[in-house]
Amino acid sequence: MTPERLADRLRSVPGGRRLLAAVIAVLVVAAAIGLAVIGSSDSSVKVSSQFIKATPEGTKRVELDTTLYLPAHTPAPAVLLAHGFGGSKDSVAGEAKSLASHGYVVLAYTARGFGRSGGLIHFDSPKYEVNDASLLVTYLAHLPQVAASGGHRQIAVAGGSYGGALSLLLAEQDKRVRAVAADITWNNLTAALYPNAAGTQAGVFKKLWAGDLFSAGLPPGNTTSCGRYAPDVCAAYQASLRLGVPTPGLLAIMKAASPATAISKITAPTLLTQGEQDSLFPLSEADANARGIAANGTPVKVVWRSGGHDTGSGTATATNAARDWFRAAFARKVGGRQSFELAEQGSVVSASTGRVTAETLRAAGYPGLRGRAPAPIVTQVVGRPQSINAPAGGIPAAVSSIPGLGALGTFASSVAVPPSPLQTASFVSPVFDRGALIAGAPSVAITVSSPTAGNATLFASLRDLSPDGTESLPAQLVAPFVVPGLKANKPKTVTVALPSIVHTVPSGHRVVLTISTTDFAYQLPTVARQYTVAVANPAPLKLPTISGTVLRAGHPMAWLFAGIAAVVLAFLAVGFVLRRLRRVLRFDPALAEIPVHIDNLVKEYAGGYRAVDGVSLTVERGQVLGLLGPNGAGKTTTLRVLVGLILPTSGTVHVFGEPIVPGAAVLSRLGAFIEGPGFLPHLSGRENLRLFWAATARPQDEAYFDTALDIAGLGSSVDRRVRTYSHGMKQRLGIAQAMLGLPELLVLDEPTNGLDPPQIAEMREVLQRYAATGRTVVVSSHLLAEVEQTCTHVAVMHKGQLVAAGSVAEIAGAGGMQLAVGDPERAAAILAEAGITAELVPARRALEDVFLDLIGEDA
């Protein structure tokens, strides 16, 4: 069955038109949703895997497991995608597909020593991992699908953490790389794993993270303690842990793996994204990378994003930023000045979840470069020198963050254990009268002394103190530092760089400089010590800040203007359409004195059914017209057209010369009672009439309330709620409502429906008196006897057509003559003598008269 025939079938079924419209609507909506979902998914990306030869391990052949993602349109620029430590090419499959669907050739590979790739882990060694990446760049350069421009193949490299450092090292070593995007990676691995906020020598060992990282490189089902690590890496690590300080071998390995050594050699434009919640490679690592790269004049852009190693979230921001960066880099649109974006945590309440989320700020340039840092917020901390002790064995220790718990998100802060007061020295700032955004690493000078000699291991942090006493640690970051060569009772002052954070201090809060002796994530000395910590009184504290604007997408005002335009348009459109659709009908002065003039009225419904078919009728003043006809004759439809409730298909209706349209003013000269009463059930009868009249906005004295209420004849019931009335009471009240204002034309449809005989007789009398004043009444009924007694004129309708119209006498009077005699018995005798059969029949009285006599006057 063709769609047209199906549509026709549906249309002919009753209600079929609506069904068809509903089916079409559902199909359109489903198609729209389907297209939206399909359009957003990545299709037409070709994926193929192969093993590529890499740097041999001694004499052993090594191959890397790679996957090539080809976009829909080639040739295209290429991206080499490196994964983080402990992952494989599958960990970056999502990013690869996303980049490929945006038109890049992507080569994702598993680094040596992981997954199905061969070789051993040399930890981003230039001779092994970086050389492997270089060989992969060679492979990409020979692919026909990779685009070229200006004699160079368009090849970029991106990666996070382990892969990020690899990207930077590769860019230093291999000039064929044209753009770099490094996410959450390090600059100086020694400074990352042995941080010292007070100097450059190796500091406190980040033991939890280091152990976590090391075990990430051991494959499952591992039987040896070194797994797939290269023997020198494994030996160096284990020796350093045994000794408690980094061995020269480990230092050499870490130095070789750090971009810091040769970072100024990078000429490819570089994007550095760093996580704000990252205790492994904090924001200071990206800062160092940025300065190093910019020193060569290479364009570098810095983005501080939410997430990082502590939470594992926020990678989508990094991927999107990388994509935009590559597009600009390959189009050679990367300028010298790059904007700086950072995420302001806890700055806005999300409308969809009701939770507090971060917001992205954009500043004109990275403050660490070009010396154009905005003026810092100057405050100070005060406090007396305090004595704190480092416990034996480092137990009990404060817990600031635990690697691996990061996946639990906000729960990380709830398992944090603040340092005990015995281990903490606090120095408080004055109350902030305005909110302050700290973006960067403040620094402060701290004086430490101890009764015993030796290096001091301490942890500094900046906490947020709210008015009700709760302290919070921004991003759960602490800065470990070592005060070397402390002599007994000889204070030594060091300048400590506090953790690099992005934090808004709300107004009314204070900041607290906290120095403590323990932190669970770090290697603590086992010997119990005691320290006295002091700061200058007061100690100036310069909080680096940034002035950025919120990254607003889109133009919200455009939406508001669209809304206002829609309102104006709707207004105009409705006005225009209504004016066009209104039929132009004019006042006919010839009919000014004729109450009702219906001319060839036709009302046709859908499907061709004609309820009223060419009715023409005139009612003169003072007449009581009875509209007769069986059920379904069209009487009610005609009356509804007369009152302006239904629009005729053709033909006109004039009342006192004015054409009838819905809302015509001449309808105020007409009172109607159509198809039963209509009252507000929660109001009394009197209230209903009063509010009905008030709705006409006509003066009160024109209402003739008393007359109307007398006609209703409800007595004291008129003050009860209409919902308590019987049908007959409502009927009488409805007729009384129609008579409010004593209109010149009264239109009543079945007025006696539900009334008892005395009330019917009453109604008859009222209508006759009404007509006697010169007013006109139109009554519709199918009670023939009633119409005969009440009306002066009659119109009979049948199947929508007028079959007879005229005075009652004309219509009903046709027939023979009647003879009235004074003495029936003598007349019968005379007729019998004349030979005419005559029979005396007793006269019948009208049942109504008998009934009325029986029930008496006070019915």
Next chain:
Amino acid sequence: MSQETPATHRGVHDRLAALGAGRPPTFEPGRTLPLRVEFERQLKRRRTQLAALVLMVLPIIIALAFKLGGTAGNDAPSLVHLATVGGANFALFSEYVSVGFLLVVVVALFCGDTVASEASWSSLRYLLAQPVPRGRLLRQKLIVALALSAGANLLLPLWSLLVGGLFFGWAPARSPVGGSFDTGASLLRLALVVVFVCGQMLVVASLAFLLSVTVDNPLGAVGGAVMLVVVSNILDQISALDPYRHFLPTHWNYSWVDTLSSPIRYDDMLRGTGTALVFASVFLAVAWLRFDRKDVTS
């Protein structure tokens, strides 16, 4: 007609007999159905009183629940944690829980019930025959319905403010992003929230009004408008629809939380208002056009 009139039962017949002929009345169609009259017709309804009762009882129940039950769990939205800080925070929390469904139902009730209930009581035809022009009838009814809806939107936060103050004290409002506002600032933000929510409820109001004009059953009109909100909320949860979600009528319903950050962010509220105006004007235009051409058979 019978030869002699039967005996009269009341003196009204004499009064009628003493009448002169009828005169054309003083009548202006543009002044029919004054607002005062329409208000009187609607205010005495039981449903108006019940809705007001529910809106007033609910904050008391919530306050009692907080008093007796204790604090919220860890992953609840931040507004829940701050609900017991003081009166203004309690008002914000009541608004937060009511915007999604309760206020929608109340507004749909007021706006979906106006024309449809007149049709179901059969009084619509008498109003139209007075005559009250069709456009004027819709206009007056819409104004009264919107006024009652705005009243409900205003009643809830103000009453919650009072209840919260009595139960939890009058501490200055605290924002989930950490700052706190003094009385003037928190009242200003609360006023902004009320204005924005009224704008969002325009969508529901106009659709309920359109359904009220189209169907003769008041429950159908109210139910239909609530169904739209439910379907829109469901579609809003599907993130695969992402750029198109912004055009859903209920997508911006909660954007008023942006008043809680300092400085106030107007972006999403502007977008939400624009969306609401577009939907409302479309629905109301259709309502006007349909009612003007409609055959009133109720």
